[in-house]
Amino acid sequence: MSLRHAVLGLLADTSASGYDLMKSFETSLDHVWHATQSQVYGELGKLTAAGLLEVSDEGPRGRKEYVVTPAGRDELRRWLTETEPVRQRRNDTLLRVFFLGELSTQEAVGFLEREAERCAGERAALEEVEKTVGRVEPFSVNGRLALEFGLRLATMQEEWARWAAAQVGAREKAAGAQDGAASHDASGRPVEPKDPESSER
Template identity: 30%
Template sequence: MEPAAAMTLRHAILGIIAQKPSTGFELLREFDAGHSVIWPAPQNEVYRVLRQLKDEGLAEIVAEGARGSRTYAATDAGRAELGAWLAAPSDYTLRYEPVLKACFLDQTDPQSRIARARQDLAFFQEQLRVIERTARQKAGQPGPVREDARAMAVALYTALSGWARAIVEEGGSEP
């Protein structure tokens, strides 16, 4: 069995090409850390997974374009694999460094604790701005909206922002 991270990227790519046939370049934009940290992926991994999905019969090339670009779509077997993954139990293990650091903030001095919370708050708020900006840019465009994922990400970053804001305010300063 593959590690959970590899399986997640594999199914994320399969999900995207099931929603809308896409080139590797289009997939790279979906996984760009500049748009969101939900699931960034390096270029070599995206192309490796695409080749693997094709070799396994879960994806097929439906068009070839300029400079060797290929558009991939999910096959019926790929859609069945995606459906099985969606129905399977989720891995709820939270591996997020800010949460781990929060476990040990009591091991540092109050100023460092507040500084850490300020940095986290700035990051979480920036992620909310990125999500909002991306939603505005995609509004009215053809293609998948992924509103459920967007709503979950907004709720997550809003909650994390609330935690960080409380630490900062507890220290007597506004961010």
């Protein structure tokens, strides 16, 4: 559902072609709202049919320039002010954490350490973006908010993964001769207590 709003939002200030929008999705929004060609062109058609967009111009090569209609602008505002963000309900890494008991402690620690390294790499990349942005041009004010989120998230995840690796590694030491038993909880089931929310927005 938010694809339509992403398209409306991108067009809110500047009209653009489908191809331009694709570029925006690839460069700026890829990790905030990934969208494929099929989706974007499909959505443009739907939004136009629904009267939320209109074709403002046509150029060479079949180019169509889209602009938001007043109805489209209203819909964008309605979405922003009257609906709640949809929370994410799936997290592949955490799913795997639940089943780490299927692995040896060494393998489990390895998984968590790889995760930490991946996050460290991501944090470094974001820090690089932060530097570039500071030097090159006035950064989008809202883009900077999102960048900070990404930085804090990467940092948090890295720290958690390192902590988790240390926890799992420490269990091996404490378990000593009871390695097999210590990899599982009392019932051997990792799913018995109420699961913590790990939803991400």
